[in-house]
Amino acid sequence: xxxxxxxxxxxxxxxxxxxxxxxxxxxxxxxxxxxxxxxxxxxxxxxxxxxxxxxxxxxxxxxxxxxxxxxxxxxxxxxxxxxxxxxxxxxxxxxxxxxxxxxxxxxxxxxxxxxxxxxxxxxxxxxxxxxxxxxxxxxxxxxxxxxxxxxxxxxxxxxxxxxxxxxxxxxxxxxxxxxxxxxxxxxxxxxxxxxxxxxxxxxxxxxxxxxxxxxxxxxxxxxxxxxxxxxxxxxxxxxxxxxxxxxxxxxxxxxxxxxxxxxxxxxxxxxxxxxxxxxxxxxxxxxxxxxxxxxxxxxxxxxxxxxxxxxxxxxxxxxxxxxx
Numbered sequence: 228x229x230x231x232x233x234x235x236x237x238x239x240x241x242x243x244x245x246x247x248x249x250x251x252x253x254x255x256x257x258x259x260x261x262x263x264x265x266x267x268x269x270x271x272x273x274x275x276x277x278x279x280x281x282x283x284x285x286x287x288x289x290x291x292x293x294x295x296x297x298x299x300x301x302x303x304x305x306x307x308x309x310x311x312x313x314x315x316x317x318x319x320x321x322x323x324x325x326x327x328x329x330x331x332x333x334x335x336x337x338x339x340x341x342x343x344x345x346x347x348x349x350x351x352x353x354x355x356x357x358x359x360x361x362x363x364x365x366x367x368x369x370x371x372x373x374x375x376x377x378x379x380x381x382x383x384x385x386x387x388x389x390x391x392x393x394x395x396x397x398x399x400x401x402x403x404x405x406x407x408x409x410x411x412x413x414x415x416x417x418x419x420x421x422x423x424x425x426x427x428x429x430x431x432x433x434x435x436x437x438x439x440x441x442x443x444x445x446x447x448x449x450x451x452x453x454x455x456x457x458x459x460x461x462x463x464x465x466x467x468x469x470x471x472x473x474x475x476x477x478x479x480x481x482x483x484x485x486x487x488x489x490x491x492x493x494x495x496x497x498x499x500x501x502x503x504x505x506x507x508x509x510x511x512x513x514x515x516x517x518x519x520x521x522x523x524x525x526x527x528x529x530x531x532x533x534x535x536x537x538x539x540x541x542x543x544x545x546x547x548x549x550x551x
Contacts, residue, residue: 232288234339235260238332247423249400259325262312264288266304267296290339297344301326305351319351359486360495363503366393372480380444384456385472387437388464392473392489394434396496396515399489403466406453410438420516428514 231239239257242248248256265283268274271292274283308314308322330345361369373389376382391397391405401418409417413435417427430438438455446457454463464472473492474484497515500506506514 230284230286231257231261232264232286234290234293234333235264235285235288235329237337238329241332241336242328249421249423252421255321256325256328259322260329261285262308263304263322263326266307267292267300270300270303271295293333294340298347301345301348305348316351323348323350359491360498361393361482361487361491363499365480365482366495366499369393369476369480369482372476375479380446383437383441383444385476387434387441388456388469389473389476389492390434390437391430392492393496393499394431395428396493396500397428398493398516399466399469401516403456403464403469405455407442407455408453410455424516426513426516 235257238260239253242256243250243253264285265280267288268283268285269276269280273292304326305319305322308319314322327345327348330340330343333339334341334343334346370386370389370393373382373386376385388402391402395416397418398420401420404419405416410430411417411427414430415427416430417425419425445455446461449457449461449463451457451463456464456469458464458468470489473489477484477487493515500514
């Protein structure tokens with residue numbers, strides 16, 4: 228991040244070190260706010276309107292300029308994102324979140340502005356996005372494809388990884404960061420989730436078996452001794468390496484990698500738990516590490532059959548319009 232104004236740098240440091248926001252989320256905040264300040268410089272005519280937007284320098288943004296920003300400027304920015312940058316509702320909502328967070332920091336955390344212009348900034352209405360997931364049959368197919376790998380070390384490692392994805396609903400970063408000493412009592416696993424928050428999840432018999440099978444042939448004396456999953460070079464498997472590995476097995480299974488991914492395996496675990504396990508939505512929220520139950524509720528759409536059966540089970544469901 229270069230050519231960044233000090234006030235923005237201070238905010239991003241606060242988000243990462245004090246609030247514990249992940250580095251990837253901090254980057255997203257930076258990109259959104261950089262776009263916003265470039266837009267403000269154009270709107271206030273502080274730069275040539277013919278200049279390439281992506282080349283507008285924001286290093287001169289200071290508190291005096293920020294104090295002039297009002298709610299109309301924020302609305303204009305979201306409109307610009309919609310009409311000129313072709314942002315969908317999800318991307319616009321993220322930009323609103325970035326603005327609200329930044330101005331709340333200036334107003335309530337460091338007291339640099341006397342009025343928060345983003346306080347009344349509303350989120351655009353977002354479309355209900357249904358999660359993409361593998362069916363139970365496709366999940367079985369993927370696991371069987373892994374078992375066809377002739378290399379014992381990779382077969383057992385990759386099988387354990389995919390079992391954890393499909394059973395526990397882990398995020399990619401959570402899975403890659405698993406340390407071998409975080410498996411406790413042979414059935415619990417401590418992981419570091421979003422916002423650097425630690426949570427404990429229970430692992431089922433299939434996962435325990437897969438992990439124990441892998442540990443027996445796990446490379447000796449790896450560079451990263453703590454890492455559970457070890458790469459060909461005897462280091463911790465990176466996010467990218469895991470993604471590539473998953474993509475290879477998806478392709479071999481005949482599954483479209485433009486539709487399915489590691490994150491879709493997380494969706495699959497949540498869907499299978501909700502659909503077949505009678506899992507309470509609050510329990511599912513805790514397992515997945517969602518801050519808000521509203522995030523978890525995207526999985527409730529999948530079980531229309533159960534709702535249909537519930538209605539049919541009503542004792543009045545078979546009543547005719549004739550007198551009993």
